Amino acid sequence: MKPKLAIIHTTPVTVDSLKALANELLPGVEVMNWVDDSILPQLAANGGQIDEIADRFRQYARIAEKAGAACILSACSSIGELVARVRPELSIPIIRIDDAMAEFAVRSAETxxxxxxxxxxxxxxxxxxxxxxxxxxxxxxxxxxxxxSAYQKLIAGDKEGHDVELAEVLRELAAKTDLVVLAQASMARVISQFAPEEQAQFLSSPRLGMMRVKEVMEQL
Structure with a gap:
């Protein structure tokens, strides 16, 4: 029977890309996706109070565990801090997608x-x-x-406008720092449009996060 990886998303934007990464890095692993696109609007409205959705997140993690998942990946950085709260209650590992990215950034840069x-x-x-x-x-x-405003364009369905505006913002930040971390997995596709030498200035969480999942699942 194939081992199962459960991924908890707060936007459908990350579903296909993370599944593709799992298929590439974890061949033979079955991916299960849980998507709750009501979480980010709720956090936007309440000023980022993750306590309001903690029980919901806990339930998704428990459902994934009962569904036979060998490991859980939390795909949203906005609720990443809930992972540490839920971890002691589970019998399977749960991984925060941006954990490996943050470690790499701190090892690699001063600013x-x-x-x-x-x-x-x-x-x-x-x-x-x-x-x-x-x-x-x-x-x-x-x-x-x-x-x-880039996010507002994305919500309005203007993906091209979102990408153009975000690319400009990212390049301005890169000019002032050693390395730029993308706080959202959904931002990674904008970087993929940059030239390879420019891409090297940016870190995104999906691949690094999935590589951490691979390490953990190989040890199970």
Whole structure:
């Protein structure tokens, strides 16, 4: 029987790309997806209070466990801090998608840019990087930017407008920092349109996160 990986999403945007990554890096693993696209609007309305959706997230994790998942990947950085809360209640590993990215950033740079299109994602990502730096006994400077209007264009269905605006914001931030971290997995496709040498200035969570899943599942 194939081992199962459960992925909890807060947007349908990440479903296909993460499934493709899982198929590439974890051949023979069955992927199960849970999508709740009501979470991000709720966090936007309540100022990022993740306590309001903690029970819901916990239920998704337990359902995934009961469905036979060997591992769970939490695909949303906005609710990443819930992973540590839920982990002790599960008998299977649960992984935060941006954990490996934050570790890599802290190892690789002194001045780190953090870019997001949602304020609710920016703060958890900055906290995660600061925590990883503290754990490693390193001091880093974090520069951040929120491309709010790019997100509004995406919600309105203007993907091209979103990509153009976000690309401009990202390039401006890259000019001021050693490395730019993308706070949302959904932002990675914009970077894929850059030239290879330019892409090297940016870090996105999907591939690094899925590689961490691979490491964990190979040890099970």
């Amino acid at each position: 780190i840019g953090v870019a997001a299109t949602l304020e609710t994602t920016l703060q958890p990502t900055k906290r995660l990087i600061s925590d990883k730096a503290a754990e490693g006994g390193k001091t880093v400077l974090i520069e951040s930017v929120v491309a709010k």
